[in-house]
Amino acid sequence: MHPPAGKAAHAPAVLLEELLKITNSILAFRPTMSGYGFESVPTPLASGSVGMFIDETLNYRVKERTSNEAFQALWIEVLVVKKPWKP
Numbered sequence: 001m002h003p004p005a006g007k008a009a010h011a012p013a014v015l016l017e018e019l020l021k022i023t024n025s026i027l028a029f030r031p032t033m034s035g036y037g038f039e040s041v042p043t044p045l046a047s048g049s050v051g052m053f054i055d056e057t058l059n060y061r062v063k064e065r066t067s068n069e070a071f072q073a074l075w076i077e078v079l080v081v082k083k084p085w086k087p
Contacts, residue, residue, distance in 0.1 A: 011035070014076075015053040041065045041072045050074045 015036065031038050033053050039062060040051035050072050054060060063075040 011055070013055040013058050013078075039074060039076065041067045041074045043067060043072050044069065048072055052076065 035056055036053035037056050038053055043049035059079040060076045063077050066073040
């Protein structure tokens, strides 16, 4: 698999951004980064939150989004296709 145009061959599959202020109104403009999708959990607090830029070629699903006064969490599951082993 080749990296998307404009992305280095060794680019990370997931970039985690934390300690930023993401609210529902901020998500109206959806942050973007070439070659990546964005998943996040808004915060009800004055600061905090979590967001991930995820390689758009990565097969994943969001397992859980949690946000309360104690913490915000975003869990993803990366789905890997197993290929037959060849000696």
